[in-house]
Amino acid sequence: MPAPLVLMLTLLAGSPSPQLLTLEVRTYRGTTDVSDATRVIVHRAGQREQPVGRILPGRARTVGVPPGIYDAQAVNEREGRVLDIRWAERLVVMPYPDEAGHHLEVINFVSGYGALQIRSASGRAPGSETNIALFTAEAHGQPAAVPSVPGPYALFVVRAGQYDVLVRRGAAETWHTGVNVPLDRTRLWIVP
Secondary structure, three states: OOHHHHHHHHHHHHOOOOOOEEEEEEEEEOOEEOHHHEEEEEEEOOEOOOOOEEEOOOOOOEEEEOOEEEEEEEEEEEOOEEEEEEEEEEEEEOOOHHHOOEEEEEEEOOOOEEEEEEEOOOOOOOOOOEEEEEEEOOOOOOOOEOOEEEEOEEEEEEEOEEEEEEEEEOOEEEEEEEEEEOOOOEEEEEOO
């Protein structure tokens, strides 16, 4: 474990009752949001005998957790039948200033995908005056995905890889090239 992370966890362990952070877990099957049909059980990393939170199908997708490292089990169901189970391990949930106490993780039941969460510098979704599009790297003819905005961010769920982000504010356009969408993880990217 990297020394800065060990130091942060040591400091957190010695501090009195840390403030709870909002952990939001959304689930996808490829590019289709299946969150409303998925149950998520959150555990402290490596301690799966006693869950610290549950997210039930059709309910709010959030749970309050203290800062720490977590494992989450996602169970996708339809008509009482389990379709798929997926574990996401070692999710680092810390009070990062860019997240404003709201941490998002996307779990995908299909291999090869990742997620890009885009927020403004204030920690909120980019404003109505800002338009964001995601393109396959160096292929700017057609956007690679349409953002969903279920919370304080714009979210793109796409195949893992390199993408270019176009930010439009009024008539001004700015390209940000080589933005990496990691495999099986959620990346937070702040609009400059």
